[in-house]
Amino acid sequence: MMFSNMWERRLGSPFARLPPRLPVMYLAIFFVVLVCSSLIGIHVWLTAHARSVQLGESEVAAANLAEALGQHAYDTIKEADTVLVGLVERLENDGKLELELDRFHTLLEHRVAELPQLHGLFVYGADGRWLVNSQAVLLKGKNNSDREYFIYHREHADRGAHIGPPVRSKSTGDWIVTVSRRFNQADGAFGGVVLATINMDYFQKFFQRFKIGQDGAIQLVLDDGIMLVRRPFNEKSLGRDISKLPLFHDYLPRASVGTVTFTSAQDGVTRINSYRRLEAYPLVISAALSRDEVLAQWRADAYFYSGAVVILVLAICLLGIRLVRQINLRTRAEAELVRARNSLVTLNQTLERLAMQDGLTGLSNRRHFDASLKNEFSRAMRGANSLALIMIDVDSFKQYNDIFGHAAGDECLRAISKVIADCKHRPGDIAARYGGEELAVLLPGTDVAGALAVGETIRAAIAELNIKHPGSATGHVTVSAGVEAFAPVRFETEPLDLVKAADQALYRAKSLGRNRVHSNIIDREVRLASGVGVAG
Numbered sequence: 001m002m003f004s005n006m007w008e009r010r011l012g013s014p015f016a017r018l019p020p021r022l023p024v025m026y027l028a029i030f031f032v033v034l035v036c037s038s039l040i041g042i043h044v045w046l047t048a049h050a051r052s053v054q055l056g057e058s059e060v061a062a063a064n065l066a067e068a069l070g071q072h073a074y075d076t077i078k079e080a081d082t083v084l085v086g087l088v089e090r091l092e093n094d095g096k097l098e099l100e101l102d103r104f105h106t107l108l109e110h111r112v113a114e115l116p117q118l119h120g121l122f123v124y125g126a127d128g129r130w131l132v133n134s135q136a137v138l139l140k141g142k143n144n145s146d147r148e149y150f151i152y153h154r155e156h157a158d159r160g161a162h163i164g165p166p167v168r169s170k171s172t173g174d175w176i177v178t179v180s181r182r183f184n185q186a187d188g189a190f191g192g193v194v195l196a197t198i199n200m201d202y203f204q205k206f207f208q209r210f211k212i213g214q215d216g217a218i219q220l221v222l223d224d225g226i227m228l229v230r231r232p233f234n235e236k237s238l239g240r241d242i243s244k245l246p247l248f249h250d251y252l253p254r255a256s257v258g259t260v261t262f263t264s265a266q267d268g269v270t271r272i273n274s275y276r277r278l279e280a281y282p283l284v285i286s287a288a289l290s291r292d293e294v295l296a297q298w299r300a301d302a303y304f305y306s307g308a309v310v311i312l313v314l315a316i317c318l319l320g321i322r323l324v325r326q327i328n329l330r331t332r333a334e335a336e337l338v339r340a341r342n343s344l345v346t347l348n349q350t351l352e353r354l355a356m357q358d359g360l361t362g363l364s365n366r367r368h369f370d371a372s373l374k375n376e377f378s379r380a381m382r383g384a385n386s387l388a389l390i391m392i393d394v395d396s397f398k399q400y401n402d403i404f405g406h407a408a409g410d411e412c413l414r415a416i417s418k419v420i421a422d423c424k425h426r427p428g429d430i431a432a433r434y435g436g437e438e439l440a441v442l443l444p445g446t447d448v449a450g451a452l453a454v455g456e457t458i459r460a461a462i463a464e465l466n467i468k469h470p471g472s473a474t475g476h477v478t479v480s481a482g483v484e485a486f487a488p489v490r491f492e493t494e495p496l497d498l499v500k501a502a503d504q505a506l507y508r509a510k511s512l513g514r515n516r517v518h519s520n521i522i523d524r525e526v527r528l529a530s531g532v533g534v535a536g
């Protein structure tokens with residue numbers, strides 16, 4: 001204690017006031033990690049959000065494009081179909097086509113000149129023979145009875161418009177889209193077909209006006225999955241059946257209008273597809289934007305800002321490492337001071353423990369016993385609790401020393417002291433070397449019966465050691481014990497009274513033949529039983 005006080009006086013006693021520095025280093029690390037992870041997290045969130053916004057805007061753009069393309073396709077077909085409706089009405093009502101071929105030829109030429117999408121107008125008889133068309137010279141001997149649209153009208157009484165698959169014109173060799181209607185004879189029988197052909201270049205030129213990127217796609221398809229027109233143009237795709245592909249197989253059956261993202265089976269490009277089915281005609285229009293092209297600018301921005309965030313995070317990490325090192329150096333310095341202080345405290349505690357411990361037996365010494373007796377006596381007095389004391393003496397210990405020597409006597413005392421230390425089970429019990437071969441056990445909160453039980457346990461355990469002692473009546477080392485217990489009363493009893501009473505009981509155990517545990521209460525009970533009064 002003297003060394004500790006001197007050290008604290010020299011350092012100004014700072015240790016009780018010093019805050020722990022180790023957690024500060026952890027807080028600094030946590031702060032740096034939190035800032036870096038927050039920057040990365042915010043950047044990731046903003047990047048993901050920007051991607052979502054970009055894709056959302058592209059879906060809106062694709063939907064608007066599909067709406068415009070669908071309206072254009074409807075207007076184009078509608079204008080051609082309107083011409084066909086007029087022709088059917090004239091043919092069925094006039095009934096004199098062969099007499100008015102020149103007038104019909106002029107009419108068809110005017111209609112084709114008026115509508116830029118029209119490639120030509122044709123009228124075929126019931127046998128497929130060319131009757132009249134919009135061309136300058138009517139080709140003789142031509143027959144279209146083998147065409148899909150002619151067969152359809154001949155076999156179906158439906159009077160509506162029919163849009164057929166793309167074909168090459170027999171007259172010009174151009175790729176065309178056909179729109180046709182059936183007209184009947186006066187008796188209702190099949191009279192023939194009126195046909196409007198739309199040049200595929202008309203759609204292609206219109207599709208080229210939109211900026212859909214290099215991998216974007218626009219396609220006009222019959223609702224049964226037959227491809228009519230596609231950008232980018234590929235002659236092999238014309239007339240192709242795509243009814244088994246995702247657009248027709250998975251999405252159109254669920255909704256006639258929608259925007260979905262999937263990978264094209266035609267060229268393997270993942271696109272944002274917006275589609276819609278035309279209400280008046282059996283057509284489906286689709287506008288698709290390449291997802292990679294849509295995200296190209298977003299990806300470039302993401303790389304740029306990611307690089308900036310990485311540089312910023314690295315800078316913060318470097319500064320954080322420097323800060324943590326400085327804190328660590330300070331922590332080590334303070335830890336050295338704390339270790340020095342703790343060493344002094346430990347040393348003082350060791351010195352104090354050695355000052356309170358018997359060097360031979362390892363039990364408490366007389367000084368510790370006296371202090372503990374005084375404290376426990378005061379505590380028992382305040383709580384009106386019983387306090388017990390067992391005084392133990394080794395029987396015929398002088399003879400043991402004379403026979404075996406003092407070294408053996410010391411070893412015997414150590415063995416007995418270990419037994420006594422092991423027999424006290426409560427933390428508050430005190431086992432001490434009272435003096436010489438006399439030992440004491442202080443038992444707070446214990447009555448005479450409890451103390452007698454503990455004393456008997458100790459006596460029996462020492463007897464079981466079977467330490468040879470030729471000078472003893474039993475042939476081995478034994479102990480005698482005196483027990484006393486009472487509840488201290490203020491101004492009536494003192495700690496010394498408990499010691500005297502236990503010592504008196506010990507001497508009584510010696511006088512009764514040793515190797516026993518005795519209590520004064522036994523004598524009092526015997527005297528009361530014999531009718532002798534007890535003084536006091």
